[in-house]
Amino acid sequence: MSFTGAPPPERLNLARYCLADKAAEKTALIVAGEETRRWSYGALEDLVLRMAAGLCKLGLEPGQRLFIRMGNSLDYALVFLAANAAGAIPIAASPMLTPTEVAALLRFSGARFIAWDGLLALPALEDITLLAPDDIARLKTAAPGGYADTASDDPGYMIFTSGTSGTPKGVLHAQRAIWGRRPMYRGWYGIGPSDVMLHTGAFNWTYTLGTGLFDPFANGCTSVVYTGTKDDAVWERLIAEHGVTIMASVPGIYRHLLRAGFRPAPTLRHGLTAGEALARPILDGWREQTGTELYEALGMSEISTYISSSPTVPVRPGSPGKPQEGRAVRVLEDGELAVHRSDPGLFLGYWGEERFAEEWFATGDTAEFDADGYVWCHGRIDDMMNAGGFRVSPLEVEKVLLQHGAIAEAGVREWRVSETASIIAAFLVPREGADVNEEAVMGFVRERLAAYKCPKQIWFVPALPRTANGKLNRKALEKP
Structure with a gap:
């Protein structure tokens, strides 16, 4: 063939x-x-x-x-x-x-x-x-x-x-x-x-x-x-x-x-x-x-x-x-x-x-x-996301998020907002005692990533879901 x-x-x-x-x-x-x-x-x-x-x-x-x-x-x-x-x-x-x-x-x-x-x-x-x-x-x-x-x-x-x-x-x-x-x-x-x-x-x-x-x-x-x-x-x-x-x-x-x-x-x-x-x-x-x-x-x-x-x-x-x-x-x-x-x-x-x-x-x-x-x-067989037709790796976005001094853990996934549209969403665990907000994180990411790679929604969560061997389970990331 x-x-x-x-x-x-x-x-x-x-x-x-x-x-x-x-x-x-x-x-x-x-x-x-x-x-x-x-x-x-x-x-x-x-x-x-x-x-x-x-x-x-x-x-x-x-x-x-x-x-x-x-x-x-x-x-x-x-x-x-x-x-x-x-x-x-x-x-x-x-x-x-x-x-x-x-x-x-x-x-x-x-x-x-x-x-x-x-x-x-x-x-x-x-x-x-x-x-x-x-x-x-x-x-x-x-x-x-x-x-x-x-x-x-x-x-x-x-x-x-x-x-x-x-x-x-x-x-x-x-x-x-x-x-x-x-x-x-x-x-x-x-x-x-x-x-x-x-x-x-x-x-x-x-x-x-x-x-x-x-x-x-x-x-x-x-x-x-x-x-x-x-x-x-x-x-x-x-x-x-x-x-x-x-x-x-x-x-x-x-x-x-x-x-x-x-x-x-x-x-x-x-x-x-x-x-x-x-x-x-x-x-x-x-x-x-x-x-x-x-x-x-x-x-x-x-x-x-x-x-x-x-x-x-x-x-x-x-x-x-x-x-x-x-x-x-x-x-x-x-x-x-x-x-x-x-x-x-x-x-x-x-x-x-x-x-x-x-x-x-x-x-x-x-x-x-x-x-x-x-x-x-x-x-997809992997976790690749689709952002308005562009393929975006969650790892690439997570690496940038983790450069922010107030963020301890980061998980990113494609998030469906309606029957016809989806966005990139980030789930963040703040460092203990850190003062951080969505606006500050968004500004930080925009300086380092192309606009289509940036999360459109950020949620702060106490912990990220992980598999039995400790790997991030992106499919289990859910709105708090």
Whole structure:
């Protein structure tokens, strides 16, 4: 049992696959914010190749890492694609990371360059070339070069995700990751060259990079990106203004839209959802309020989406769908879903570790198949939490909480607050005689962790539940 789709070509470059050989005058990207700007495929490719050549001239070599310390902007996407086009490894990092977190990731990745928007706080930089806004502007005026002649298995980009050990892990993808997304086109999107794609997320997330940029470009579509201040009304306006046909987001955003009375323009055919399980009330509400379907997908940073419903795979409420055509997916003896190593979309391995060489990649999601081939999920095999679509390790949050001098013990878990939403909750045992309150702890954590990793609820408790051998039993953490 292995991947049965067409194998990727021996020589492949992700940026080239996305931008080359497209209709030069067709609109590739619409960036809406304080003002709306449009780029054709020809203009966008020219800009990326100029920046790639400029990066090479500055000394960025194939295989070197370029860390992106920028907010959600056009430059974020351009720097990412230019670094990839040059054969380097762009690191798509969240703008919510603190300087302390950034410093740790820079050291770990060995990044030689950091692209900066001039706004986000920076740690002290040693032996790292800083690309400030003026430097990035100059890159755009360089003489255009060509795409690096990369192999399909050469590194293409890296993104950090929380590991079960509590330390973020660098997920290293190959250039072939773009080829590994092909089963999604029919198996999730139902996408064609005439589509206009809108994603509500930020570029640091593989979901947004793939669904908001890679896949629309690979299919010769138009992508709509919003970089302004977000509110519940902006998405409805963008759909109407730009004739959006497919929208991608997370269940939490769809929930807010429904509460705000969202009514999309008739151009919208359907929505895509991933990042966390789609609750039945959101699905039912979307269908009733918009008259369109929501197609769910299951995925993770290491493989992106690999199970989904689509216009050709009818939605079965409660299930994320079926394995996309060509993918080899099975349930292991311990109940984990696993993807075969032959899948071109599967990552190369974790940075600093040996390349992945096992026969099957165990995803950590437990599930079973029904008689019709639909997947039914039963939760994570570990304690990983889902915070608005981001995977967060409770260990990472607990380590920071325990740095607070007034806290003796800390336990963190995902806490469901309604049928459709969950948050990160912390259960803290104060040190004897310590004067501590929720506000002080929240402020302490916000200085050290990205916002999406921070607990939204804190409870002070006399003791934490533990197993017979003394290990923290997170599943038994309960509201006092």
